[in-house]
Amino acid sequence: MGAEVEGVPVAALDRHAELTELVEQANWRYHVLDSPTVSDAQYDTWMRELRGIEEEHPSLRTPDSPTQKVGAPISSDFTPVAHLQRMESLDNAFNADDLASWQARAERLAERDPAPYLCELKIDGLAIALVYEKGRLVRGATRGDGRVGDDVTANVRTVAGVPHRLAGDDVPDLVEIRGEVYMPVDGFVKLNEQLVAAGKAPFANPRNSAAGSLRMKDPRITAQRPLHLIVHGVGRWEGTALPRTQSGVYERLREFGLPVSDLYKVVDDLDGINAFIEFYREHRHDPAYEIDGVVVKVDRIELQNNLGSTSRAPRWAIAYKYPPEEVNTKLLDIQVGVGRTGRVTPYGVMEPIVVAGSTVERATLHNGSEVARKGVRIGDTVVLRKAGDVIPEIVGPVVDLRDGTEREFTMPTHCPECGTALAYEKEGDADLRCPNTRACPAQLRERIFFAAGRRALDIEGLGYVAATALTQPLPPQEPPVRTEADLFDLTIERLLPIRSVVRDPDTGLPKTDPETGDPKVVAFFANQSGEPSKNAEKMLEELEKAKDQPVWRVLVALSIRHVGPPTAQAIAAEFRSIDAIAAASEEELAAVEGVGPRVAAAIRDWFEVDWHREIVDRWKAAGVRMEDEPPTDQLPQTLAGLTFVVTGTLEAFTRDEAGAALAARGGKVSSSVSKKTAFLVAGENAGSKFDKAVKLGVPILDEEGLRVLLAEGPEAAAGPAVQPEE
Structure with a gap:
């Protein structure tokens, strides 16, 4: 022992x-x-x-x-002031079991059902207490240690939405308002741009920028910062009757002219709480400000008083914390990759770290201007966010941890893969590009990989490693694919000798053997006996099958700028053949629903390049289908004249398959929601298109509604539309 x-x-x-x-x-x-x-x-x-x-x-x-204890000792830079009533912290829940335990404990202590509950977003800002006497703002103070905070009255008067006098004749004689000062994400981005341009250190995140801005010594500087307030409760309340519910308090505060969120909801039980939590887990980035969870409160004020508090937190409220989207990690290097359109993109290489449930060691930095705007240096500790639980993004540096060894990043002047001088495509562009479109091995590799993808020709067996082997074999071997024109001329005999360095699918960088440190080399198309591998045979079979793909998939596979599946489907439905598309004028192309002048110009420019036309000619000679036959058993055109948008993840359809099914019945499929959209078909994780459809009043169908739409037409589907959560 x-x-x-x-x-x-x-x-x-x-x-x-x-x-x-x-x-x-x-x-x-x-x-x-x-x-x-x-x-x-x-x-x-x-x-x-x-x-x-x-x-x-x-x-x-x-x-x-x-x-x-709550918070921390107060700052010595501002006058300390005592809160009229202690500002408590909140206990945290991290999963459904924690939440159920809190509810059961509240029910036991109250000896009754504590429902209903008020659910609201947990804003990642700076807690503030505002004191109003006879309706006039007399003081603003930070949380501090919960009992004593910093007097920031002069600064808080400059915050947008903070009334200097409450509205109405029935305001309390004395009231202490609790809320959160925050900086909208857009405002944070612009502020950091200004700071970096002025040679000053940027803030790491919006919460820091709000806190730092509110504590400026000069209120005139605070006034220039895009700060806002949302109130979420009260401390002391004297002189008039306090409403009987938390939601009633919010309505009164709104009548006083105070900024109250519209994004709270009163629910009856745990199921309602969990539904609110799950909705904002998926729509976490919809509000203008950052959130890190949901706060759940017992709505009845009398029951809040009965439940009371522990030494630091109320028993009648709890904060449900989402898994962190932001973590700190070390930025080991900034490197660049070259995409299929020639765009050269810097990305951060970091110490591996888990964020939003997965390990991340690389994150895009978009372009050289973005690196400068964020003030990021190689060697910094950086704040890493996985936005929408999908795309890793470096938010900014933690400046206070710099030790002087950090170094600035400089964008390369020449393509790292072919050595061509980089240039902007036109004046005002943010992205440098490699203009060696035809011969740059990086661009060709990315285009071949893209052409074989599920959104284009859907060629199983032709993944990133295979695309690398086809375009960048080890010297002195000649690449069997020098442009896309070679793709359908591949044979086993040409494939067997090819050896290639294995590359990371995210960055294109060579992978190394962990024991020797040497690049990993594979004979991708042959087995150990030197015979064709199953992958090679499968790839050739799939290439043969791909020759019969519809015209819209062929159009996508050509890697024409701005032409993705929805646009390609609309164009193919209008012209039916690649030759007709190549012969169409800009005006004719732009007239297609969802195309417009920019896309039309990109299509015309593409077909005017001689080696692009060679791709079409060689594919046609190899037997690739270049024209869609008019359907002999054409489906009833029940959706003619209607425009649809498909978003999110469907169970029985891919988005492309759903779009094709709509087009087969005469519908037009667009990539963006507008007032002209007849229906939005929304699967799981629908995102911003869902919200825009709600805002515009566009009918929203789930997958069952899509089936009704396809089988019975728009009139039958118009009834059962998806309803958004509040």
Whole structure:
């Protein structure tokens, strides 16, 4: 048995002391200096471990433990002021079980059902308390340690939405308003652009920018920052009757002219709470501000009072925290990749870290201007976000952790893969491009990989490694594919000798053997006996099948700028053949629904290039279908004249298949929602197109509604539309 002090193992004492110091330092940097150096996820991990130790050894749970306090000591830069009523923190829930445990505990303590509940978004901003006397704003203070905060009255008067006097004749004699000061994401981006342009350090995230802006010594500077307020409760309330519910309080505050969110909802049970949480998990980026979870409150004020609080948090409310989308990691390098259109894109190479459920070690930085705008340097600790749980993005640097070894990134002047001088396509472009479109091996590799993808010719067996082998075999071998024109002339005899370096599908960089450090080399098209591999035979079979793909897929496979599946489907439905598309004028192309002048010009420009026309001629000679036959058993054109948009993930259809089914019945498929859209077909994770359809009043169909639409026409489908959550 290990050594103990007063019944507590020394190891537990040491870890408790270590965690206490880490949390206290994090609190000081977060609440006072407005420059946190650890992510919220790391802080939450420390606090959970600290609480776990104290639950196992209750003698360590003293009044000065971080688990028993709110926030941090106040800053010495502003006058300290006492809150009229303590500003509490919130306990956290991280899953459905935590939430159910909180609800059960509230029910037990209240000896009754605590429903209904008010659900609202947890804004990632700076907590503030505003005091109004006889309707006049007399003070604004930060949270501080929950009892005493910093007086920021002069600055808070400059915040958008903060009334200097409450509206109405029945305002309380004294009221303390609680809320969150935040900076919209768009405002944060513009502010950082201005700071970097002025040679100043950028903020790491919108929360830091809001906190730093509110604590400026000069209120005139604060007034120039795009700060906003949303109120979410009250402390002291004297002189008039307090409404009986939290939702009623919000309505009164709105009548007073205070900014109250429209995105809260009162629900009857845990199912309603979970539905609200799941909706905003999927629509996390819809609000103009950043959120990191949902706050759930017992709606009845009387029951809130009965439930009371612990030493630091109310028992009648809880914060459900979403898995962190933002973490801190080390930026080891900034490298560049070349895409199928020649665009040269810098990306960050980072120490691998888990964010939003997956390990990330690379993230795009878009272009050289974006690197400069964000003020990111090689060697920085950076804030990494996985926006929408999909695309890794570097938000910005943690400037306070710089030690002087960081270095600036400079965009290359020549293509890293073919050596051609890089250039902007036209004046004002943000992206540098490699103009060696035909011969740049990187561009060709990306185009072949794209042409074989599910959104184009759908050639199984022709993945990224195969595309690399076909276009970039090891010297002295000659590539069997020098342009797309060679794709359908491939034979086993041409494939067998090919050896290639394995490359990372995200960056195109060579993978290395972990033991030797040498590049990994594969004979992709042959097995160990030198005979054709199953993958090679499969790829050739799929290439043969791809010759019979419809015209719209062939059009997508040509990698014409701006022509994706919806646009290609609309064009193919109108012209029916590649030759007719090649012969069409810009005006004729632009007249197609969803095309327009920019896309029409890109199509005309593509067909005017001689080696592009060679691709079409060689594919045609190889037997690729270049014209869609008029259907002999044409489906009833029940959707003629109607425009549709398909978004999200469907179970029985791909989006392309759904679009093709709509087009086969005369419908036109567009990539963007407008007032002309007849229906939006929405699967899981529909995103911004769903929200725009709601805003414009466009009918929204789920997958069952799509089946009704295809089988019975628009009149039958118009009834059962998907209804959005509030």
